Amino acid sequence: MVAKMNPDLKKERENASFDPEKITNFLYGGQESVKRKRELESLALNDPDYQHEDLNFMSREQQYETQLKKGILMVTKMKELKITSAQDQLFYTSAVLVSDVHPMSVHTRMFLPTLYGQATEQQKDKWLKLAENYTIIGTYAQTEIGHGTFVRGLETTATYDPKTQEFILNTPTLSASKWWPGGMGKTSNYVVLMAQLYIYGKSYGIHPFMLQIRSLEDHKPLPGVTVGDIGPKFGYDVMDNGFLSLNNVRIPRENMLMKYSRVEPDGTYVRPPSTKLAYGTMVQVRAGIVMFSGMNLAKAVTIATRYSCVRRQSEMKPGHPEPQVLDYVTQQYKLFPYLAAAYAFWLTGQTMMSVYTTSSSQISKGDISVLPELHALSAGLKALSSSMANVGMEECRLACGGHGYSHASGLPRLYTNATPASTAEGEHVVLMLQTARYLMKSYNQSLQGEKLAGSVAYLSGVQLVPAAGRTRNMLDLGALCDAFRHRAARIVGEAAAQLRSEMQGGKDQADAWNASSVDLTKAAMAHSQYFVVKTFAERLTDSRLDSSISAVLTRLCQLHALHGLVTNSGDFLEDGYLTGSDIRQARRHINALMAKLRPDAVALVDAFDFPDGILNSILGRYDGNVYQHLLEWAKASPLNKTDVHQSYHKYLKPFLEANRAKL
Numbered sequence: 001m002v003a004k005m006n007p008d009l010k011k012e013r014e015n016a017s018f019d020p021e022k023i024t025n026f027l028y029g030g031q032e033s034v035k036r037k038r039e040l041e042s043l044a045l046n047d048p049d050y051q052h053e054d055l056n057f058m059s060r061e062q063q064y065e066t067q068l069k070k071g072i073l074m075v076t077k078m079k080e081l082k083i084t085s086a087q088d089q090l091f092y093t094s095a096v097l098v099s100d101v102h103p104m105s106v107h108t109r110m111f112l113p114t115l116y117g118q119a120t121e122q123q124k125d126k127w128l129k130l131a132e133n134y135t136i137i138g139t140y141a142q143t144e145i146g147h148g149t150f151v152r153g154l155e156t157t158a159t160y161d162p163k164t165q166e167f168i169l170n171t172p173t174l175s176a177s178k179w180w181p182g183g184m185g186k187t188s189n190y191v192v193l194m195a196q197l198y199i200y201g202k203s204y205g206i207h208p209f210m211l212q213i214r215s216l217e218d219h220k221p222l223p224g225v226t227v228g229d230i231g232p233k234f235g236y237d238v239m240d241n242g243f244l245s246l247n248n249v250r251i252p253r254e255n256m257l258m259k260y261s262r263v264e265p266d267g268t269y270v271r272p273p274s275t276k277l278a279y280g281t282m283v284q285v286r287a288g289i290v291m292f293s294g295m296n297l298a299k300a301v302t303i304a305t306r307y308s309c310v311r312r313q314s315e316m317k318p319g320h321p322e323p324q325v326l327d328y329v330t331q332q333y334k335l336f337p338y339l340a341a342a343y344a345f346w347l348t349g350q351t352m353m354s355v356y357t358t359s360s361s362q363i364s365k366g367d368i369s370v371l372p373e374l375h376a377l378s379a380g381l382k383a384l385s386s387s388m389a390n391v392g393m394e395e396c397r398l399a400c401g402g403h404g405y406s407h408a409s410g411l412p413r414l415y416t417n418a419t420p421a422s423t424a425e426g427e428h429v430v431l432m433l434q435t436a437r438y439l440m441k442s443y444n445q446s447l448q449g450e451k452l453a454g455s456v457a458y459l460s461g462v463q464l465v466p467a468a469g470r471t472r473n474m475l476d477l478g479a480l481c482d483a484f485r486h487r488a489a490r491i492v493g494e495a496a497a498q499l500r501s502e503m504q505g506g507k508d509q510a511d512a513w514n515a516s517s518v519d520l521t522k523a524a525m526a527h528s529q530y531f532v533v534k535t536f537a538e539r540l541t542d543s544r545l546d547s548s549i550s551a552v553l554t555r556l557c558q559l560h561a562l563h564g565l566v567t568n569s570g571d572f573l574e575d576g577y578l579t580g581s582d583i584r585q586a587r588r589h590i591n592a593l594m595a596k597l598r599p600d601a602v603a604l605v606d607a608f609d610f611p612d613g614i615l616n617s618i619l620g621r622y623d624g625n626v627y628q629h630l631l632e633w634a635k636a637s638p639l640n641k642t643d644v645h646q647s648y649h650k651y652l653k654p655f656l657e658a659n660r661a662k663l
């Protein structure tokens with residue numbers, strides 16, 4: 001029996017000003033791609049082999065086992081079904097895994113990419129097939145219990161022994177124990193180990209090494225290897241993040257991944273074109289996190305927006321029926337800026353991936369000149385998108401009131417699984433400071449008259465003309481981009497001036513950097529926000545965009561920019577670029593835009609095209625039948641298996657009886 005759609009949601013869909021399918025096609029790159037996405041999703045979502053009890057009702061151990069089984073099935077089926085392109089794999093795996101990962105995810109996301117990016121052709125011949133076939137399962141073992149951020153300070157050693165032509169791997173201190181690598185706790189039998197290379201007592205810095213940690217026969221740790229799971233975390237329950245320590249473990253010379261740097265049999269070290277090429281896998285994942293954050297935010301906004309149309313609460317006018325909570329303007333103000341942000345990061349994520357693809361192909365041809373821009377852009381956008389997604393997902397949970405706190409909403413799991421994106425793969429502030437480093441360099445080059453290119457081109461010959469007195473149309477996307485560009489250029493310039501003044505005041509470079517670091521992170525944030533606003537606006541100039549969707553997407557872009565502008569108004573007012581009256585105008589426009597977006601809100605989240613199976617949220621159901629399914633879900637809770645729980649007999653009954661006896 002097909003369930004009837006909730007009448008409120010039905011009405012919302014009937015009243016939308018555009019056909020969501022058109023936006024879906026725009027977001028996923030065309031009709032054909034959407035068709036393929038739906039085929040693959042339906043294949044996964046209707047496959048009985050992937051069905052299991054709700055993970056929220058399981059212990060961590062059961063979750064690990066369930067998701068490992070599912071991951072293995074998924075990998076096997078993808079091979080059988082010949083799902084090979086990266087895009088197709090993403091569609092299929094998103095539907096199988098929903099908002100979770102599986103214990104071999106780091107194998108796919110980091111171990112394999114490290115082999116593709118860091119191994120020589122000979123090494124690829126040896127390991128790639130094994131890894132692609134999952135004959136060996138690996139992870140990326142970089143972080144240690146004492147250091148994650150400071151990669152140069154990692155303590156694990158790889159000491160070359162020219163007599164045997166081997167590396168001797170050691171964990172010399174407690175703080176050198178590897179800690180966190182996903183899938184290392186119980187699943188992987190190999191790791192890419194990031195370790196300090198020593199040759200004849202001299203240190204050559206961090207390099208990647210292929211290391212087998214478990215037997216391929218019985219999966220027991222190999223001699224000299226101590227390995228295990230690091231225990232429960234904030235989320236990510238299905239993942240066995242691990243610890244590892246090594247005691248005089250020997251590996252052949254050929255196990256150092258030598259695409260860029262080499263150790264010859266006699267111990268001669270051949271330098272790489274850039275030492276930072278060894279960080280390539282991190283850059284790739286950071287670039288991917290921009291889109292990942294946009295999608296997670298889109299899921300949360302879909303759930304909260306649909307639910308806000310189904311949920312009715314209070315009396316807006318005495319004696320009138322309770323309104324849908326989305327009719328409260330405060331509720332719109334909670335959700336619509338994040339709806340706009342989800343679109344902004346979705347589109348910026350696509351741009352970031354295309355910058356990554358172009359740059360990495362140049363790098364693999366030997367042109368490493370693109371590396372600093374790629375690193376700075378991906379670091380800043382990763383930090384901005386993941387932090388915005390975190391704040392937005394939490395706001396969406398709060399917008400769902402009490403039910404948002406239940407796992408039935410799908411929001412706690414979405415949040416706790418997505419939130420590591422702010423820390424893992426480079427902590428937020430640390431990455432912002434990397435972007436700032438590039439901005440300072442670029443700014444100084446521009447002061448020397450150099451012409452800049454790429455994301456920092458706007459810093460060339462920048463003229464910070466305050467524009468007070470000018471009348472502005474605060475809805476004009478060109479004017480909004482100009483405002484964000486001006487703010488970024490000004491803050492970058494001021495951070496550079498602050499740095500200079502700290503140094504002129506007698507501080508050395510490092511102390512001056514630390515003293516200026518709040519301003520520096522602000523500069524990186526302003527630069528990254530400008531990039532996102534500009535990218536969003538540029539994507540709307542696509543002449544293929546149908547006018548009905550171009551109008552609504554323009555509203556979203558305006559809202560994204562105006563909300564950023566109003567929440568950071570001090571930055572725009574400080575040098576008089578904008579006036580108090582501009583900000584007042586911006587605030588009024590936000591209210592007007594929200595009113596215009598209100599009838600299209602459901603269609604705008606429908607356009608993300610997340611099927612129920614992927615949203616995995618009772619509050620976000622497409623049909624809006626929330627209450628009936630909440631009750632059914634609660635009844636399935638393990639605590640409801642019997643009317644009287646066994647703990648009643650063990651604890652409650654004796655307690656009640658003892659109290660009664662005392663009366």
Ligand SMILES: CCCCCCCCCCCCCC(=O)SCCNC(=O)CCNC(=O)[C@H](O)C(C)(C)COP(=O)(O)OP(=O)(O)OC[C@H]1O[C@@H](n2cnc3c(N)ncnc32)[C@H](O)[C@@H]1OP(=O)(O)O
Pocket residue numbers: 106109140142143148149150151152182276277279280282283285288289292371372375420421423424425426427430434437438441
């Ligand atoms: C796809 C979807 C994914 C989903 C994910 C879900 C999340 C779940 C997570 C799951 C998995 C999670 C898995 C995991 O978490 S894996 C572990 C991830 N770990 C990290 O990300 C560690 C973060 N730390 C670093 O990257 C470095 O140590 C930093 C960068 C902080 C400093 O480094 P260092 O101390 O060595 O450098 P420096 O500061 O002296 O600067 C020296 C120069 O080097 C340049 N430089 C620095 N770095 C790069 C670079 N990469 N490319 C190009 N250049 C680079 C820099 O600009 C400077 O240039 P210049 O100014 O001198 O010209």
Ligand SMILES: Cc1cc2nc3c(=O)[nH]c(=O)nc-3n(C[C@H](O)[C@H](O)[C@H](O)COP(=O)(O)OP(=O)(O)OC[C@H]3O[C@@H](n4cnc5c(N)ncnc54)[C@H](O)[C@@H]3O)c2cc1C
Pocket residue numbers: 106139140141142143146147148149150179180181182236241420423424425426427428429430433
């Ligand atoms: C879920 C999850 C999965 C992970 N998976 C992996 C994996 O597969 N493989 C792997 O190798 N690692 C993995 N990690 C580790 C992760 O990469 C690190 O935790 C991350 O890079 C942050 O490093 P840290 O823990 O050392 O933080 P810290 O650097 O100790 O950060 C603590 C605080 O210090 C501040 N700080 C540190 N350095 C600076 C600085 N230079 N300037 C200003 N402030 C600073 C930070 O801003 C932060 O507020 C994972 C982590 C998580 C949470």
